[in-house]
Amino acid sequence: MLQLDFHPTGRHFLQIPGPSPVPDRILRAMSLPTIDHRGPEFGGLGLKVLSGIQKIFQTRHPVAIYPASGTGAWEAALCNTLSAGDHVLMFETGHFASLWQKMATRLGISTEFLTWEGKDEHLPLAGGWRRGVQADLIEARLRKDTERTIRAVCVVHNETSTGVTSDIASVRKAIDAAGHPALLMVDSISGLASADFRHDEWGVDVTISGSQKGLMLPPGISFNALSPRALEASKTATLPRAFWAWDEIVEMNKDGYWPYTPNTNLLYGLSEALDMLLAEGLDNVFARHQRWGAGVRAAVNAWGLPIQCADPAVYSPVLTGVITPEGVDADALRRLIHQRFDLSLGTGLGKLKGRMFRMGHLGDSNDLTLIAMVAGVEMGMKLSGIALAGSGVQASMDYFASHAAPAALKKAA
Ligand SMILES: *Cc1c(COP(=O)(O)O)cnc(C)c1O
DSSP states (O other): OOGGGOOOSSOOEEOSSSSOOOOHHHHHHHTSOOOOTTSHHHHHHHHHHHHHHHHHHTOSSOEEEESSOHHHHHHHHHHHHOOTTOEEEEEOOSHHHHHHHHHHHHTTOEEEEEOOOSOOSSOGGGTTTTSOOOHHHHHHHHHHOTTOOEEEEEEESEETTTTEEOOHHHHHHHHHHTTOOOEEEEEOTTTTTTSOOOTTTTTOSEEEEESSSTTOOOSOOEEEEEOHHHHHHHHHOOSOOSTTOHHHHHHHHTTTOOSSOOOHHHHHHHHHHHHHHHHHOHHHHHHHHHHHHHHHHHHHHHHTOOBSOOOGGGBOSSEEEEEOOTTOOHHHHHHHHHHHHOEEOBOOOGGGTTTEEEEEOOSSOOHHHHHHHHHHHHHHHHHTTOOOSSOHHHHHHHHHHHSOOHHHHHHHO
16 A cells, blocks of 8 residues: 555654745745736736745845755856866865765766864764864865965855754954955755845855745745855856756846746745744744753753764754664664654655654644653664663653743743
């Protein structure tokens, strides 16, 4: 029997770090009939989502919306700004940084992959996959580039494979300190609308994002937020591009339309998500995720297991990676938890496969859904015979009870 026609009672616990659970309000908005994408009503919808999404990126400049997954928007960022053989500096923070680097290589770009060079105590194989972008290494490398051949610096904001949120402002400072003209391109596919992100203030030239993480939408649309310098670079860049080309999109977007059929129903969903996020206020959205992250990390600490992110300064507010004890297959643990408790956790990606799992705490969650997630993990670990130092459930309950959400305090006042 196909598993697809089987729905157990209650909600499935979709606790992977994207796709994140889609709120009913967004699902309902998306169920409206599809309209003519060249018709009179469509322009209003287009203009609304295009200006709303600028507020989420914190930019006054154009944002291109693609009917594609985040991977497509990665390609769009590269092929609009670069030419074959161009040299770019990328930073290895984890699996997603590595996939982006592989893509750049496939497109004929020459990549240089900087990485943290220390030795890790808990998981030697992890290398730099437990830490954030080291801006000082970027600055030193750019200073050595006296010919100014490096065209772009590419980094991942929230590395979803590890649970590390890098300091993007420090990367901009490093580029400026070196007096280097390289463009700054940032993947904030899983950071946007969960972790603080400021496209204009941080001097980012292209920010890449997607729908299925902090924006609480199903997968299927993605974004390039642009800067005037990125638009300027696109005029002389020569990598082949047609579907991804910014010029026609930006031109037609002025009236709220696209050169081809956009994903109409996902734009209804985006319109609803923007209403929800902007009514809450971005500062509240970020604070909500920070608090959830702290509550979930309290559980991991109580279990006595190492958190994948080794540097507390860059803990992700979006997800927490947990390193399983030596000899425990993290994927077998995930399978058991899924089978027994209808709870999906993120797998260890790339070289972390089998050594860790990821708990998402983003989007349409609340204290009790997160405590339930922690309970599912704790029961699964006990069933797997993993020795735990203490109860993570108790630690999460204590954290959430003693740190009231700002919204709850406001309601009580
Ligand atoms: C999810 C994700 C991607 C890939 O996006 P897709 O929509 O799966 O193509 C890339 N980078 C990061 C940081 C992500 O979280």
